[in-house]
Amino acid sequence: MSGSKAPPPVTPDGRYIVVRGRLWRRADPSLSEERRAELVAELMHARRAVRDAADDxxxxxxxxxxxxxKVALGERGPVWWDDGAPDLNRHMARNTPYAAWHASLAGSSEHA
Incomplete structure (x- = not known):
């Protein structure tokens, strides 16, 4: 599809994407494609329900x-990896062990 934006960079270990310099946890790769699609559909439906809510x-x-x-997808809640690495979700990449990797993304719109 022409005119579409490039996907955000993914950390070398596949745990996060980087959006405007901030790490965001990716979905658990052990989820089946079918289950992931179901959860993404539910997430989008729930987001529309937030938008359309009539009251608090x-x-x-x-x-x-x-x-x-998001918890079911693995994007929130307990981490889906088991090597003891900390969860750096929502941290600025420049303040994490990914700083050098992120800085090496020359010309990236994610570079802050």
Whole structure:
């Protein structure tokens, strides 16, 4: 598809993507493609429910669904890797062990 944006860079270990210099945890790669697609569909549905909520109670319920989908995907909650490495989700890449790798992404729009 022409005009589409390039995907965000992925850390060498595959744990995070980098958006505007910030690390965001990726989905658990052990999920089947079918299960991942189901969870992404639920996440998108829940995000639309947040947008369309008529009151605070509906918005809270929809946000809880967003959170549950992200936990099920592995993007929040317990980490999906088992080597004891810390979770650096939402950290600025420049302040993490990924700093040198991130700095090497010459010309990247993610470079801050």
């Amino acid at each position: 109670a509906q918005k809270r319920a929809a946000r809880a669904r967003v959170h549950a989908a």
